Amino acid sequence: MIPWRVRQRLVAATLGTVVGLFLLYQWLPLLIMAVLSFTGPEGGTTFPMRGVSLHWYGELFRVQMIDDFKPPMARSVALALACSITTATLSVAAAQAMRARFRGSGVYFYLILLGVMAPGLLVGFGVALLARMFGLGLAWYSSTFAVHIVWTLPFGFLTMLAVFNRFDRRLEEAALTLRATRWTTFWRITFPLVLPGVIGAGLFGFTLSYDEFARSLFATGPEQTLPLVIYAQFDRQLQPTLYAIGTMTTIVSLGAVTVFALLFRLVKRRNRI
Amino acid sequence: MSPLRERAAVSYVLAAPGGLWMLVALVAPTLFIAWVSFWASRTFALSNALTLANYVKFFTRPAYVRVLGDTVEQAIVMMLITGVIGYAIAYFLVVHVRRPAFQLALFLLLVVPFWTSALIRTIAWIPFLGVNGVINQALLLLGIVDRPVEAFLFTRTGITLAQTSFYTLLATGPVVYTLRNIPRSLPEAAQCLHATPLRVFWRIVFPLTLPGVVIGQILVFLNVMADFATAQAIGGHKLAFLGNLVILLYESGQLTFAAVVGVLLMIAMLLGVAVLLKVVDIRRLGAP
Numbered sequence: 200m201i202p203w204r205v206r207q208r209l210v211a212a213t214l215g216t217v218v219g220l221f222l223l224y225q226w227l228p229l230l231i232m233a234v235l236s237f238t239g240p241e242g243g244t245t246f247p248m249r250g251v252s253l254h255w256y257g258e259l260f261r262v263q264m265i266d267d268f269k270p271p272m273a274r275s276v277a278l279a280l281a282c283s284i285t286t287a288t289l290s291v292a293a294a295q296a297m298r299a300r301f302r303g304s305g306v307y308f309y310l311i312l313l314g315v316m317a318p319g320l321l322v323g324f325g326v327a328l329l330a331r332m333f334g335l336g337l338a339w340y341s342s343t344f345a346v347h348i349v350w351t352l353p354f355g356f357l358t359m360l361a362v363f364n365r366f367d368r369r370l371e372e373a374a375l376t377l378r379a380t381r382w383t384t385f386w387r388i389t390f391p392l393v394l395p396g397v398i399g400a401g402l403f404g405f406t407l408s409y410d411e412f413a414r415s416l417f418a419t420g421p422e423q424t425l426p427l428v429i430y431a432q433f434d435r436q437l438q439p440t441l442y443a444i445g446t447m448t449t450i451v452s453l454g455a456v457t458v459f460a461l462l463f464r465l466v467k468r469r470n471r472i
Numbered sequence: 473m474s475p476l477r478e479r480a481a482v483s484y485v486l487a488a489p490g491g492l493w494m495l496v497a498l499v500a501p502t503l504f505i506a507w508v509s510f511w512a513s514r515t516f517a518l519s520n521a522l523t524l525a526n527y528v529k530f531f532t533r534p535a536y537v538r539v540l541g542d543t544v545e546q547a548i549v550m551m552l553i554t555g556v557i558g559y560a561i562a563y564f565l566v567v568h569v570r571r572p573a574f575q576l577a578l579f580l581l582l583v584v585p586f587w588t589s590a591l592i593r594t595i596a597w598i599p600f601l602g603v604n605g606v607i608n609q610a611l612l613l614l615g616i617v618d619r620p621v622e623a624f625l626f627t628r629t630g631i632t633l634a635q636t637s638f639y640t641l642l643a644t645g646p647v648v649y650t651l652r653n654i655p656r657s658l659p660e661a662a663q664c665l666h667a668t669p670l671r672v673f674w675r676i677v678f679p680l681t682l683p684g685v686v687i688g689q690i691l692v693f694l695n696v697m698a699d700f701a702t703a704q705a706i707g708g709h710k711l712a713f714l715g716n717l718v719i720l721l722y723e724s725g726q727l728t729f730a731a732v733v734g735v736l737l738m739i740a741m742l743l744g745v746a747v748l749l750k751v752v753d754i755r756r757l758g759a760p
Contacts, residue, residue: 206669214564218578221561224637225585228596231606235599289490296486307487310494316745317498318698320715321734324722325501328508328731331516345497352490381482410589413698413715417722429591433705437598445592452588 236442275425279409286404290355319413327417337420355400362396402459509731558643601625643688650684
């Protein structure tokens with residue numbers, strides 16, 4: 200019989216190896232894509248690299264070579280910001296409503312959650328069909344925005360539900376017994392305490408929308424978002440420009456996460472005092 | 473009524489915007505797809521007669537039925553793979569990593585690629601899988617094979633390899649959450665009563681994390697069922713799942729038939745989730 204401690208070590212070592220290999224598995228493709236994006240003008244989409252250059256990044260800014268990616272990128276960022284604010288607002292309202300367990304709240308819960316379960320491609324497909332029936336045009340700021348919220352709201356909603364589930368009701372009750380109005384109680388007591396959750400909901404809104412393409416595919420008009428432009432490249436001859444776009448948009452995503460993380464820490468620290 | 477109790481009227485007002493949004497942009501379009509799938513004519517008109525012929529057409533074509541089978545099979549394979557790896561990662565993170573700094577570092581290393589765009593990560597797999605790809609170059613270098621293997625790009629193996637890296641963390645997250653909530657005293661009590669570590673795991677720890685496992689499995693299932701981009705990029709035009717079929721039909725103007733495939737995809741997804749939800753009530757998640 201192997202002693203207990205040794206066995207524990209063995210399990211830890213095995214699991215640790217699994218985690219290590221998985222990390223490699225996650226990072227290696229991204230790192231290699233980043234490295235290959237710096238290949239020389241003669242370079243292809245795999246190793247060996249032919250020299251080191253910024254050629255393919257330069258190519259991105261030369262409009263004729265590839266569909267100009269700057270307007271789509273601007274659209275994607277604008278859309279993501281709008282989704283961030285809308286998701287945070289709607290999910291706070293919806294989760295606050297759920298606290299009262301109103302009649303029909305069970306159905307309501309699943310109605311919101313349906314947004315995660317419904318396959319994105321089909322949501323966009325349905326919206327495209329509806330728009331066609333009513334003779335309405337599709338655009339990134341209307342139909343695409345609508346289907347993105349369908350995707351982001353459930354995440355914000357679940358975040359806020361979890362936050363409210365752990366919320367200490369006595370703090371609100373104390374304010375209410377001291378004759379604060381519900382409005383005042385919400386803004387002075389509840390909201391500051393759940394603010395980290397609200398930031399989380401906003402982060403979901405931003406990043407999920409920024410990367411979304413399944414819902415956008417059928418629902419976006421001629422003015423495309425960045426993921427759609429990238430998706431369109433799948434069918435063409437693969438070029439290192441794609442790696443350059445990939446590396447750049449990854450940096451934007453990570454930048455957004457960092458900004459939200461800093462905000463989150465700021466609020467947490469302020470709440471502690 | 474106590475002044476401390478939330479009032480229902482206010483709740484309805486607060487709940488309305490989100491609910492209406494879902495009804496207009498999600499429920500209505502979905503129902504409309506279902507309606508279109510029964511249209512007897514290919515012209516786009518509400519006055520179309522309704523028929524079941526479109527569904528009959530789907531199920532009498534072996535090629536289409538095979539796509540349905542492939543999609544479900546891929547989802548089950550991915551659930552098994554991500555379930556095992558995802559649980560192992562979660563268990564290591566919660567049970568074996570004690571130092572908070574190390575825990576945070578590992579967490580970030582895992583989550584950062586997860587937050588990057590699915591499309592970009594798909595693209596990142598392409599230089600790996602090709603005949604001249606990184607995997608083949610590594611295999612040649614190590615002397616494991618003497619000729620490049622063509623088994624990765626344009627194959628199900630390639631799709632599975634890529635999807636494993638995309639979806640494993642979906643299975644990890646909920647398990648981490650439920651593992652954290654297990655009081656230490658429970659496994660300790662079992663150990664005091666001389667249960668073997670394996671028995672402690674299977675009788676105490678695993679059942680308590682089951683809700684997390686099931687939620688993870690639901691997330692993986694839904695994502696794999698709806699995934700078409702991985703098949704598009706890595707499978708080329710040789711392989712298709714139901715999502716690819718919808719796009720193909722949509723692009724060739726066969727809207728009613730695209731709707732049929734869409735409806736079948738949704739039914740398959742709903743059935744899968746219904747089965748998985750029999751196991752746990754997700755509304756309890758997050759409660760203390």
